[in-house]
Amino acid sequence: xxxxxxxxxxxxxxxxxxxxxxxxxxxxxxxxxxxxxxxxxxxxxxxxxxxxxxxxxxxxxxxxxxxxxxxxxxxxxxxxxxxxxxxxxxxxxxxxxxxxxxxxxxxxxxxxxxxxxxxxxxxxxxxxxxxxxxxxxxxxxxxxxxxxxxxxxxxxxxxxxxxxxxxxxxxxxxxxxxxxxxxxxxxxxxxxxxxxxxxxxxxxxxxxxxxxxxxxxxxxxxxxxxxxxxxxxxxxxxxxxxxxxxxxxxxxxxx
Ligand code: SAH
Numbered sequence: 001x002x003x004x005x006x007x008x009x010x011x012x013x014x015x016x017x018x019x020x021x022x023x024x025x026x027x028x029x030x031x032x033x034x035x036x037x038x039x040x041x042x043x044x045x046x047x048x049x050x051x052x053x054x055x056x057x058x059x060x061x062x063x064x065x066x067x068x069x070x071x072x073x074x075x076x077x078x079x080x081x082x083x084x085x086x087x088x089x090x091x092x093x094x095x096x097x098x099x100x101x102x103x104x105x106x107x108x109x110x111x112x113x114x115x116x117x118x119x120x121x122x123x124x125x126x127x128x129x130x131x132x133x134x135x136x137x138x139x140x141x142x143x144x145x146x147x148x149x150x151x152x153x154x155x156x157x158x159x160x161x162x163x164x165x166x167x168x169x170x171x172x173x174x175x176x177x178x179x180x181x182x183x184x185x186x187x188x189x190x191x192x193x194x195x196x197x198x199x200x201x202x203x204x205x206x207x208x209x210x211x212x213x214x215x216x217x218x219x220x221x222x223x224x225x226x227x228x229x230x231x232x233x234x235x236x237x238x239x240x241x242x243x244x245x246x247x248x249x250x251x252x253x254x255x
Contacts, residue, residue, distance in 0.1 A: 011031070011035050012026075012031045012034050012035050012038075012060060014057055014060040014061060014065075014222055015031070015034055015060040015064050015065060016031060017221070018060070018061065018065040018068075018220075018221030018222050019065065019068055019107075021221045022065075022068060022069060022071070022072055022221065023072055023082060024068055024071060024072070024082055024107055026107070030106055030107070033106050033133055034060075034064055034103070034106060036132060036133060037064075037098070037102065037103075037106070037129065037133060038056065038059050038060075040125075040128065040129050040132055040133075041054070041059065041063075041097055041129075042054055042059075044097075044125050044128070048121050048125065050096065050097040050121070050122065050125055051063070051096065051097050057222075060222075061220070061221070061222035061223050062223055063097075063099050063103070064103050065220050065221055065222060065223060066099075066100070066164075066189070066220050066223055066227065067099045067100030067101075067102075067103035067104060067164070067189075068100075068103050068104070068107055069189075069218050069220045069227065069229070070100055070104070070162065070187050070189060070229055071084075071104060071107055071108065073187070073214075073216060073218075073229050073231060074160065074185070074187050074231075077185060077213060077231060078185070082107070082108065083107075083108045083109075083110065084108040084110065084111050085110065085111075086110040086111075087110070087111070087112055087137075088108075088110075088111045088112065088159050088160065089111075089112045089114070089157065089158045089159045089160070090104065090105075090111050090112070090113055090114070090158065090159065090160040090161070090162065091113075091114040091115075091116055091141075091154075091157075091158045091160075091161050091162070091179055092104075092113070092114070092115055092116065092161075092162045092163070093116050093145045093161060093162070093163045093166060093175055093176055093179070094116070094117060094118070094145065094163055094164075094165075094166030094167070094175075095115045095116060095117050095122070095126065096117060096119075096122055096165075097122065097125060097126075097129075098115060098125075098126060098129060099164055099165075100162055100164050100189060101113055101114075101115050101162060102115070102129065102130075102133075102135075104162070105135060105138060106133075109136070110137075111137070112137040112138075113135070113137065113138045113139070114138075114139050114140075114141055114158070115130070115138070115139070115140045115141065116141045116142075116143065116145060116148065117141075117142065118142070118143060118144045118145075120142065123140055123142040126140045127140050141154075145175035145176070145179065145243070146174065146175055146243035146244065146245060146247075146248075146249050147243075147245065148179070149175065149178035149179050149242075149243045150178070150243065150245070154179055155178055155179065156178070156179070156180065156181045156182065156184075156237070156238075157179065157181065158179050158180055158181060158184060159180075159181060159184045159185070160180070160184060160185050160186075160187060161176045161177075161179050161180050161184070161185075161186045161187070162186075162187045162188070162189070163175070163176060163186075163188055163189070164188075164189035165189070167249075167250060168197055168200075168201075168253065169188070169190070169194075169197035169198060169200065169201040169230070170197070170200050170201040170204045170253035170254055170255065171249045171250045171253045172188065172201075173186070173201055173204050173205050173208055173210060173232070173254075174204065174208060174242055174243045174244070174249035174253070174254060175243060175249060176188070176232075177205075177208040177209055177210050177232070177234055177238050177242075178208070178238045178242060178243050180234045181234070182209075182234055182235075182236075182237060183233065183234060183235070184233075184234050185213070185231060185232065185233055185234070186210065186230075186231070186232040186234070187229065187230075187231055188229065188230040188231075188232070189227070189228075189229060190227070190228045190229075190230060191225065191226065191227060191228070192225065192226040192228075194215060194228035194230060195215065195228075198212075198215055198230060200255075201253075201254075203254070203255065204253065204254035204255070205232060207239070207242075207254060208238050208239075208242055208254075209234050209235060209236035209237055209238045209239075210232040210233065210234055210235070211232065211233050211234075211235040212230070212231070212232055212233075213231040213232060213233050214229075214230075214231050215228060215229075215230050215231075216228065216229050216230075216231070
């Protein structure tokens with residue numbers, strides 16, 4: 001299969017309908033990219049077990065639509081159209097098989113995307129995927145966020161940082177906020193535990209220079225269960241002591 005393979009009729013109808021409900025219209029070329037993404041994921045998954053969700057419809061709903069659900073909220077906060085803007089620097093931390101970063105890039109192709117993950121097999125898949133989809137302005141970074149966030153190259157280097165299903169919130173904010181530039185945003189995807197996690201992470205957010213913009217319940221088309229988006233703006237520089245190394249953000253989360 002090549003990038004010019006014609007789209008099979010209705011192949012991605014769940015995705016297209018759900019995206020439309022969120023105000024996102026996907027062109028035939030974008031639909032074909034998502035279809036190709038599905039096939040790459042399914043093929044690699046047979047070898048490497050990248051995700052437990054591989055059913056055709058489940059991938060469209062729980063991975064593609066769920067990832068896209070953050071886009072309208074992000075665009076609204078940035079006062080931008082759903083295509084965002086050229087050169088916007090977005091890093092997806094703990095992206096795994098590319099979620100939510102790659103669907104966001106397919107919907108808003110002009111952004112500059114960095115995909116960050118600590119695991120080699122994920123990184124190799126992502127390198128293959130970004131080539132197969134011919135994604136421009138996309139880089140794959142292997143490493144742990146709490147180490148990369150101490151390096152000058154990455155610290156405060158991004159306009160937006162995203163994460164889904166990576167760590168509990170009080171740990172996660174220590175991974176994310178150091179990477180965001182002053183006045184930039186963290187867009188965090190969470191499940192039903194979000195309100196409680198938010199209470200537990202409140203002082204950590206503040207300590208790391210963040211200010212909560214909103215915690216919004218989210219209806220994702222064709223996805224059961226309660227989803228939330230937490231949006232944090234970085235209003236002060238993160239103190240130089242953070243992120244801490246040696247697994248401390250996870251073993252001893254800020255309280
Ligand atoms: N975001 C994806 C993957 C979730 S699984 C999704 O929603 O489907 C969690 C991923 O985060 C794994 O791939 C793991 O390697 C990565 N990860 C966990 N902690 C990390 C850290 N501190 N730095 C970088 N990657 C991390």
